[in-house]
Amino acid sequence: MFRPNALWMLLALGCSANSLGEEEKVCAPGMQVACACPGGQLGAQSCTADGMAYTKCDCSASSGVGGGGWGTGGSPSGGNGGAPEGGGPSGGGGSGNGGAPAGGASSSGGAPSGGGSPGGGSSGGASSGGGSSGGGSSGGGSSGGGAPSGGSTGSGGTTGGGGWGGNGGFGGGSFGPVGDYAGNVKIQEIALYQAVKIGLMKNGQEVTQKNAPVVAGRPALVRVFVAPVTGFTNRKLTAKLELTSTDPNVKSQTVSLDVSAASTDSNLGSTFNFLIPPEQVTTDLKLTASLHEPSGASVGATQSTVKWPAQTGMNVGADSSGVMRVKFVPFRYKADGSSRLPDTSTEQMQRYHDILFAMYPTTKVEVSLRDAVDYNKYVSAGSGWSTWLDTLCDLRQADKVDSKVYYFGIMAPAASWGSYGGGIAGLGYVPDASDEYSRCAVGLGFKDADTNGFIMAHEVGHTMGRPHAPCGVSGEAFPYSGATIGAWGYSLVSQKLKEPSGFRDVMSYCDPQWISDVNYGKLFKRIKWVNANYYVTPGSPEKYRKLLVDPNGTLSWGNSITFTRTPSGQKRRVALLDGAGQSVAEVDGYFVPTSDDPAGTLYVPEPRAGVVAIAADGLPPVVLDPAG
Incomplete structure (x- = not known):
């Protein structure tokens, strides 16, 4: 159960609106969503006029989704709705750590070109796909980096400059030349994000006990944390993320960043950020990260602290949920x-x-x-x-x-x-x-x-x-x-x-x-x-009465229901009472709780003739509903 707090109640005043209509729809007519094209690029498909289907994916060079849409993940108008998860209910509309208090970031918000804000970094993030040329000022959020060119497409990827695997966003999936291994710097940590931070490596050691699962087929942000060591001079470095899989569509990436201090959790602009498209997060995905001088530069460094793992790639351990x-x-x-x-x-x-x-x-x-x-x-x-x-x-x-x-x-x-x-x-x-x-x-x-x-x-x-x-x-x-x-x-x-x-x-x-x-x-x-659709072997059909317990403790009878299996829930003894209030038999009932104690539903096998009431553990006696 969810109960709003008082502040949320005050902020969320409003009136009702009409529905989309009586006919069941799978999408909003005219909306566009991102779709996958060969080579990891994004195309676009539109909802038909009747709202019942999508058109075929358009993979032409001019295609692309500028503003999300129902079922894609971005706001339909190109980001004007801000971050839907911005700050919790008391924010009144996505405030807190994302979005403006009245509903989100405006369409013109975001980091300016090259901004080096927490959403990107001066070279490999904001200016290369998180700022004016891919997100931020084109319709993304503010200090978080913004979505490239007008919002993000939840299930599909970022829009604008190429999507999850294109030129927009965190590194954008591009791969370019690199120089020698970087000198006087080390890889401190590697982490993967799909909703929560999942550590892959820290202080040179693989994190063998992950705090959360890596979901195959779901986009992933990989952050490479770095730390300067004695003798380091501030400069632009390039990180390479080598991705390998039996899937030939999995591509390695490079991204550059001006490094002047150690990376921190709170600043996206302090890490090398790689956004891996959903189709490339495979169950056998392996990765190797390394730090390099820009192409052609050489400082004579070795790989000891700037390449991990040193030999074969680390198995990310992704698993499918569906x-x-x-x-x-x-x-x-x-x-x-x-x-x-x-x-x-x-x-x-x-x-x-x-x-x-x-x-x-x-x-x-x-x-x-x-x-x-x-x-x-x-x-x-x-x-x-x-x-x-x-x-x-x-x-x-x-x-x-x-x-x-x-x-x-x-x-x-x-x-x-x-x-x-x-x-x-x-x-x-x-x-x-x-x-x-x-x-x-x-x-x-x-x-x-x-x-x-x-x-x-x-x-x-x-x-x-x-x-x-x-x-x-x-x-x-x-x-x-x-x-x-x-x-x-x-x-x-x-x-x-x-x-x-x-x-x-x-x-x-x-x-x-x-x-x-x-x-x-x-x-x-x-x-x-x-x-996985685990199959429960059906048994003989059996009719049950449903006793409903409201959050305020009120009891009422629901409609009878027939199950071909024993109901799930907590087993409770139920006494069957006659007209004199005497128990004539006991049966097993099954209580399925709701989110608000004491509310829930008690399933009671259909009583035999002569039973006029029941008394279940933890509940007062209740007269049967004659209507059944």
Whole structure:
């Protein structure tokens, strides 16, 4: 469950908006997304007029995506939306460490040409692809480096000067000549970033116990940290990143940087930065990093401290998780006679996509929009949520969707975010991996309420088995005090760093938020498990009653449901009571909790004739619903 804090409530006042329409769409008509072309370059494909498909990838020299679009990762207007994950809910629209307080960086923000800002470095970063010639001033962010030429394409790569493997961004995938090994300097550290920092080498030693998984098929930023030693003079150096794989499309890269001091975690401009395209992050990828004088220069240095590994390349150890699929379900709120629809604008769907891709360990995020559903029951700040969630899960089962698809319901149960008041903002089950039925969550959908997508990302995390992180709410044991993120974070969408002591895990109630390395790893395991489609052998169909427990403790009966397997969840003894209140039998019930204790659903086998009530462990006796 997600509860907004008071500051967020004040900053996020707004009104509802119309949906994209009743017909289910896979994209917004006319939008462009990046697509892969031979040689690691990016092309562009457009959404058809009916919003039901994309055109064939256009790989002509003039093609390219200037402004992202729903399902790609950049804001549809070329970066005006700023970083969707900018600063957590209390930022009111992506402030904090990314984006302007009112919604993001302006289209003209960013580092000037050659700026040497934290987004690039004077030679190998900003001016070569992170500043005016590739990002920054053309539509990217500010101190974080910006996205090349108008925003970044979440699942595809940066746009503008060539994409993940082209000339824009961090080194851009180009490979040029180098001189002798660099003198009086050493490689201090090598790290890889796909959402969190993953150490590969430190102080000349391989990091054998990684803090998080490297995801195959997901773009990766590799940073080479350097440190001058005695006798060093400030100058431009070139780093070479040799990449090898059985895939012939994997390409090595070079990038140059003016070096004057030791690299630091907080300054992207102090490291040699290489952006590896998603298709080149293979399961057998190996890398070797080395430092060189510019082409033709020679200082007579040796490779002892400026090449790592000294011999064969290091196996990065990438593993596949697979695609993440989320279908959004708008509910038309009719309980007050308004028939309001939540915000499903192109901009809001883009925010949802971007924050999922930025934080979740997946190769790709597929976002789709279902037809709107009429809803006649009341939902308030403290009640009605379990019934709404139950309705969504039943709908998911009735739709017979692929088992890998998660459902997220959105609703505007009041005229505005301000008139709704404080209280619950979202609710989701926290199910076992095999519990396909419970892959559903709900959240508020007022316009400008979830402007960075964190409500949704938090609740989807619950559906993937993640309980609360203990900050502002009780939660599971957590390795970092105050539910901080533990390792440096990095957004592939905004190209901004997240300082570990300044950001809290997205499963907490504290701001600003990002994903911790520990939850990143656990989400990887769940996504991989779900995509492997592990088969649960069906048994005989059995009917169950659903007893719904609301966050405020209210009990109500949901619709009956038939399962061909035993429900997942916590086993609880259930006494079956007759008209006199006497127990006539005991059966096993199964309780699946939601994110907000004591809420959840208790599954009870269909009682036999003569049973009029039940009494379950931890719950008061409840009379059966005659309607079943």
